[in-house]
Amino acid sequence: xxxxxxxxxxxxxxxxxxxxxxxxxxxxxxxxxxxxxxxxxxxxxxxxxxxxxxxxxxxxxxxxxxxxxxxxxxxxxxxxxxxxxxxxxxxxxxxxxxxxxxxxxxxxxxxxxxxxxxxxxxxxxxxxxxxxxxxxxxxxxxxxxxxxxxxxxxxxxxxxxxxxxxxxxxxxxxxxxxxxxxxxxxxxxxxxxxxxxxxxxxxxxxxxxxxxxxxxxxxxxxxxxxxxxxxxxxxxxxxxxxxxxxxxxxxxxxxxxxxxxxxxxxxxxxxxxxxxxxxxxxxxxxxxxxxxxxxxxxxxxxxxxxxxxxxxxxxxxxxxxxxxxxxxxxxxxxxxxxxxxxxxxxxxxxxxxxxxxxxxxxxxxxxxxxxxxxxxxxxxxxxxxxxxxxxxxxxxxxxxxxxxxxxxxxxxxxxxxxxxxxxxxxxxxxxx
Amino acid sequence: xxxxxxxxxxxxxxxxxxxxxxxxxxxxxxxxxxxxxxxxxxxxxxxxxxxxxxxxxxxxxxxxxxxxxxxxxxxxxxxxxxxxxxxxxxxxxxxxxxxxxxxxxxxxxxxxxxxxxxxxxxxxxxxxxxxxxxxxxxxxxxxxxxxxxxxxxxxxxxxxxxxxxxxxxxxxxxxxxxxxxxxxx
Amino acid sequence: xxxxxxxxxxxxxxxxxxxxxxxxxxxxxxxxxxxxxxxxxxxxxxxxxxxxxxxxxxxxxxxxxxxxxxxxxxxxxxxxxxxxxxxxxxxxxxxxxxxxxxxxxxxxxxxxxxxxxxxxxxxxxxxxxxxxxxxxxxxxxxxxxxxxxxxxxxxxxxxxxxxxxxxxxxxxxxxxxxxxxxxxxxxxxxxxxxxxxxxxxxxxxxxxxxxxxxxxxxxxxxxxxxxxxxxxxxxxxxxxxxxxxxxxxxxxxxxxxxxxxxxxxxxxxxxxxxxxxxxxxxxxxxxxxxxxxxxxxxxxxxxxxx
Ligand code: NA
Ligand code: NA
Numbered sequence: 028x029x030x031x032x033x034x035x036x037x038x039x040x041x042x043x044x045x046x047x048x049x050x051x052x053x054x055x056x057x058x059x060x061x062x063x064x065x066x067x068x069x070x071x072x073x074x075x076x077x078x079x080x081x082x083x084x085x086x087x088x089x090x091x092x093x094x095x096x097x098x099x100x101x102x103x104x105x106x107x108x109x110x111x112x113x114x115x116x117x118x119x120x121x122x123x124x125x126x127x128x129x130x131x132x133x134x135x136x137x138x139x140x141x142x143x144x145x146x147x148x149x150x151x152x153x154x155x156x157x158x159x160x161x162x163x164x165x166x167x168x169x170x171x172x173x174x175x176x177x178x179x180x181x182x183x184x185x186x187x188x189x190x191x192x193x194x195x196x197x198x199x200x201x202x203x204x205x206x207x208x209x210x211x212x213x214x215x216x217x218x219x220x221x222x223x224x225x226x227x228x229x230x231x232x233x234x235x236x237x238x239x240x241x242x243x244x245x246x247x248x249x250x251x252x253x254x255x256x257x258x259x260x261x262x263x264x265x266x267x268x269x270x271x272x273x274x275x276x277x278x279x280x281x282x283x284x285x286x287x288x289x290x291x292x293x294x295x296x297x298x299x300x301x302x303x304x305x306x307x308x309x310x311x312x313x314x315x316x317x318x319x320x321x322x323x324x325x326x327x328x329x330x331x332x333x334x335x336x337x338x339x340x341x342x343x344x345x346x347x348x349x350x351x352x353x354x355x356x357x358x359x360x361x362x363x364x365x366x367x368x369x370x371x372x373x374x375x376x377x378x379x380x381x382x383x384x385x386x387x388x389x390x391x392x393x394x395x396x397x398x399x400x401x402x403x404x405x406x407x408x409x410x411x412x413x414x415x416x417x418x419x420x421x422x423x424x425x426x427x428x429x430x431x432x433x434x435x436x437x438x439x440x441x442x443x444x445x446x447x448x449x450x451x452x453x454x455x456x457x458x459x
Numbered sequence: 460x461x462x463x464x465x466x467x468x469x470x471x472x473x474x475x476x477x478x479x480x481x482x483x484x485x486x487x488x489x490x491x492x493x494x495x496x497x498x499x500x501x502x503x504x505x506x507x508x509x510x511x512x513x514x515x516x517x518x519x520x521x522x523x524x525x526x527x528x529x530x531x532x533x534x535x536x537x538x539x540x541x542x543x544x545x546x547x548x549x550x551x552x553x554x555x556x557x558x559x560x561x562x563x564x565x566x567x568x569x570x571x572x573x574x575x576x577x578x579x580x581x582x583x584x585x586x587x588x589x590x591x592x593x594x595x596x597x598x599x600x601x602x603x604x605x606x607x608x609x610x611x612x613x614x615x616x617x618x619x620x621x622x623x624x625x626x627x628x629x630x631x632x633x634x635x636x637x638x639x640x641x642x643x644x
Numbered sequence: 645x646x647x648x649x650x651x652x653x654x655x656x657x658x659x660x661x662x663x664x665x666x667x668x669x670x671x672x673x674x675x676x677x678x679x680x681x682x683x684x685x686x687x688x689x690x691x692x693x694x695x696x697x698x699x700x701x702x703x704x705x706x707x708x709x710x711x712x713x714x715x716x717x718x719x720x721x722x723x724x725x726x727x728x729x730x731x732x733x734x735x736x737x738x739x740x741x742x743x744x745x746x747x748x749x750x751x752x753x754x755x756x757x758x759x760x761x762x763x764x765x766x767x768x769x770x771x772x773x774x775x776x777x778x779x780x781x782x783x784x785x786x787x788x789x790x791x792x793x794x795x796x797x798x799x800x801x802x803x804x805x806x807x808x809x810x811x812x813x814x815x816x817x818x819x820x821x822x823x824x825x826x827x828x829x830x831x832x833x834x835x836x837x838x839x840x841x842x843x844x845x846x847x848x849x850x851x852x853x854x855x856x857x858x859x860x861x862x863x864x865x866x867x868x869x870x871x872x873x874x875x876x877x878x879x880x881x882x883x884x885x886x887x888x889x890x891x892x893x894x895x896x897x898x899x900x901x902x903x904x905x906x907x908x909x910x911x912x913x914x915x916x917x918x919x920x921x922x923x924x925x926x927x928x929x930x931x932x933x934x935x936x937x938x939x940x941x942x943x944x945x946x947x948x949x950x
Binding site for chain 2: 044045046047048049050051052053054056057060071072073075076077079080083084085086088089092093096264269270273274276277278280281299302303305306307308309310311313314317413416417422423424
Binding site for chain 1: 658
C-alpha cells in the first residue's frame with residue numbers, strides 16, 4: 028500500500044486506540060505492528076524486539092531513571108518544602124509568585140539534564156504537590172511544568188543538539204552556546220505568560236499570607252542552602268571534569284540521599300518507597316520510549332517522513348516559505364513521534380534544503396531543536412504530557428488543554444527566532 | 460481492595476511483586492555502577508565496563524517491572540471515555556483494551572523470546588569492552604514481557620468473569636487524589 | 645527482487661561523508677547494472693539500525709544489506725579486529741594488501757552467519773588527538789584517553805594512559821570539561837565533531853586504518869537471478885576500488901581542515917613513534933594468541949605480499 032495515502036488512516040487508528048483507553052505504550056505498539064504489516068515488507072517479529080532492546084539498553088538513557096529517582100527522593104525529603112519557604116518571601120511582588128518555580132526550576136535543571144522528560148519528572152515531582160498545597164491554580168502549574176520541561180533540550184547539555192551537530196557537521200560546542208539565549212528567551216516567554224495570567228486572574232491566586240521584614244527574608248535564605256549545594260555539586264561535577272552529564276545523574280541521587288537523610292524525612296520505608304516509585308515511573312516511561320522507537324523504525328522502513336520532506340523539497344521554496352512549511356511538517360510529525368526521532372528521520376533531506384535556501388546550519392540547528400521540542404507537549408504522543416499525567420493523575424486532555432497557552436508561547440518563540448536569527452548566532456560569534 | 464481468586468491470585472501477586480523488587484534493585488545498581496565509575500576514574504583506575512552493565516540493568520529493570528506496574532495502575536492511558544461510561548459498556552471497553560493488549564504483548568513476548576533464543580543460538584555477544592553473551596541480559600527482557608502477558612490475561616479473565624480489573628482501584632484513587640477529593644497516600 | 649520492493653540498507657555515516665557518498669554511488673550502479681530491477685533505500689547515520697545491530701539485522705533479514713565498522717564486532721571473532729592492530733600495515737598501499745590477505749578469513753567468519761561480504765571501504769588513518777604536546781609515551785602518564793572498543797582500550801593501557809569509555813555523542817562535552825584528554829580516531833571524526841573546539845594537537849601516527857564492511861544476506865543474494873547477482877558484484881568491485889582510491893586524498897584534505905582550524909598537526913617524533921611501534925608488536929602478539937592458526941595464516945599471507 029502507498030505509505031503516504033495510508034498514513035492518515037494510521038493516525039486516525041492511533042487516536043482510536045488511545046481514546047479507547049488502551050495504554051499509551053500498547054497503543055503505539057499496536058499501531059506499529061499494523062503499520063509495519065500494511066506498508067512495509069519488514070519482518071515485524073524480528074524488528075520489534077530488536078528496536079526495543081536497542082532503545083532501552085543504551086547507556087545514555089540511564090540518566091533518566093536516575094533523575095526520576097532523584098525526584099522521588101527529594102519529594103520525600105523536606106527539601107521541596109524548604110525550597111518554597113525560602114523562595115516565597117522573594118517573589119511576593121512578582122505577578123504569579125511561586126508559579127514561576129516550574130520555569131526557573133526547569134531552567135536550572137536543564138543545565139544538568141539533556142532530556143526533557145527527566146527535567147519535567149524531577150522538577151514536577153517536587154513542585155506540583157507544593158504548589159497545590161499552597162493553593163495555586165493547578166491548571167497553570169501543570170501547563171507551565173509540561174512546557175518548561177522542554178528547556179532540557181534547548182539549554183545545554185542537550186542530547187538533541189548532539190544528534191543534530193554530528194549529522195549537520197556543526198560544532199556541538201557552538202550549538203550549545205547558540206542555545207543559551209533562545210533558552211532564556213523561552214523562559215522569559217513562559218514566565219511572561221504566567222505573569223499576565225496572574226494579573227488577569229487575581230481571584231485564582233492564593234491570598235498573600237506572609238509579610239516579612241528583610242531580616243526574616245534573609246534568614247529564610249538558609250533554607251535554600253541544601254538545594255544550592257545539590258545544584259552546585261551536580262553542575263560542578265560536569266563542568267569540573269569529574270563526570271559526564273549521564274554520569275552526573277548518579278551524583279544527583281547520592282546528593283539527594285545525603286540531603287534527605289541529614290534533613291530528616293528519609294528512613295528505610297521512605298527509601299524503599301522512593302526506589303519503588305522511581306522503578307514504576309521509569310518502567311512506564313521506558314515502555315513508551317521503546318514503543319516510540321519501534322514506531323520510529325516503522326516510519327524509517329515506510330519512508331513516510333522522508334516522502335513528506337521530499338514533497339516540500341519539490342516546491343523549491345525560498346527561506347521564509349520553506350521555514351513555514353518545515354515548521355508545519357515538524358509540528359505534524361511531532362504529534363506522533365518524539366523530537367530526536369524526527370531529527371534522525373528527516374535530517375538527511377531537510378538540511379540540504381535549508382542550505383540550498385541559504386540558511387545558516389548553526390541557526391537551523393537551534394531552530395530545529397526549538398520546533399521539534401514542541402513535540403513533547405503536543406497530543407496524542409507527547410512525553411512531557413505523559414509525565415505530567417502520571418504526576419497528577421489528570422487525564423491527558425486536561426494536561427494538553429492546560430499546556431495549550433504555553434504551546435502558543437513556544438510558537439511565538441519560534442517566530443521571534445526566525446525574525447531575529449541573531450538571538451541564536453550572536454553569542455557563538457562573540458565567543459568562538 | 461476487593462479481589463477474588465484466592466491462591467492463584469496470591470501466587471501471581473507474589474511473582475509480579477518479586478519481579479518488581481528485582482527491578483528496583485537493578486535501578487539502584489545503575490546508580491551504584493555509575494557512581495563507582497566516576498570515583499574509579501577520578502582515582503585513576505579503569506572501571507570502563509560500568510556503562511555497558513548499567514545499560515543492561517536498565518533494560519532488565521524496565522521490562523521486569525512491567526507486570527507489577529500494570530497491576531498498580533502505573534501504565535498511563537486516556538481514561539476519559541472509561542470514566543464517563545456506565546458499568547456495562549465500560550466493561551466492554553475494558554475488554555477491548557485488554558484484548559488489544561493481550562494480542563500486542565503476546566506477539567511481543569513471542570518475538571522477544573525468539574530474539575533471545577537467536578542470540579543464544581548465534582552466540583551473539585555485546586560490542587563493549589567485555590564480551591557479554593547477549594542472551595543473558597535479554598532473557599530478563601523476554602521474561603518481563605511474558606510476565607506482562609500473564610498479568611494481562613489474568614486481568615482479562617477477571618473482567619470477563621464480571622469483576623473489576625485490579626489496576627482500576629489504583630487509577631480511581633489516583634484521579635480522586637488528583638482532584639483533591641481524597642488525601643494522597 | 646521486483647522493482648516495487650526496494651531493499652533497505654543502513655549506512656554508517658551522514659550523507660556528506662565520502663563513504664556514504666560512495667555507497668550512494670554503489671546503489672546507483674546496482675540499479676543501472678540490473679536495469680532498474682534492484683532498488684536500494686539507503687538509511688544514513690544509524691537512522692534505521694544502530695551500528696552494533698547491523699550484522700544481526702542483515703543476518704536475520706531485517707534489512708537486506710548494510711554497512712558497519714568491522715572491528716565493532718571484534719568480540720565475535722578476533723579476525724574482525726585484524727584492521728585494528730597498530731602499525732601492522734602502515735599506509736594505504738600496505739593496508740589494501742592486508743585487506744586482501746584477510747578477506748578469505750573475514751568471508752568465512754561472516755558465512756557462518758549466512759552473511760556475504762560485498763566490499764570493504766577504508767576510513768582515513770587513525771591518529772592521536774591530545775590537548776597538549778606529546779614528546780614520548782611518558783607524556784601519557786595519568787592522561788585519560790577515550791576508548792571505544794577492546795583494542796583501543798588495550799592500546800591506551802599499553803601507552804600508560806587511563807582508558808575511558810565515552811559515547812561518541814558525549815565526546816565534545818567530555819573533552820570540554822576534561823573528563824577525557826586524548827583520543828585515537830580518524831581525521832574524519834575529528835572534522836565531523838569539529839575537534840578544534842576541544843583539542844590542540846593532532847599526531848598523524850598512522851596507527852591503523854579501520855574498515856567498514858558492506859555485507860549482504862546470503863539467502864537474499866542466492867535468491868537473485870544470475871544477472872542480478874552479477875550486477876551487485878560488479879557494483880561492489882567498483883565501489884571497493886573507488887573507496888581505496890579516494891581514501892588517501894580525503895585523508896590529506898581532512899588533515900588540512902584540522903590544521904586550517906587551528907589544530908597543531910604533527911608527525912610523531914622518533915621517541916614517540918618508537919614507543920608506539922613497541923606497543924604495536926606487543927598487540928600483534930596478543931592478537932595472534934587469540935586468533936590462532938587462522939590469524940597466523942592471514943599474517944603470513946600478508947607478509948608474503950609485502
Ligand atoms: Na539540557
Ligand atoms: Na507530540
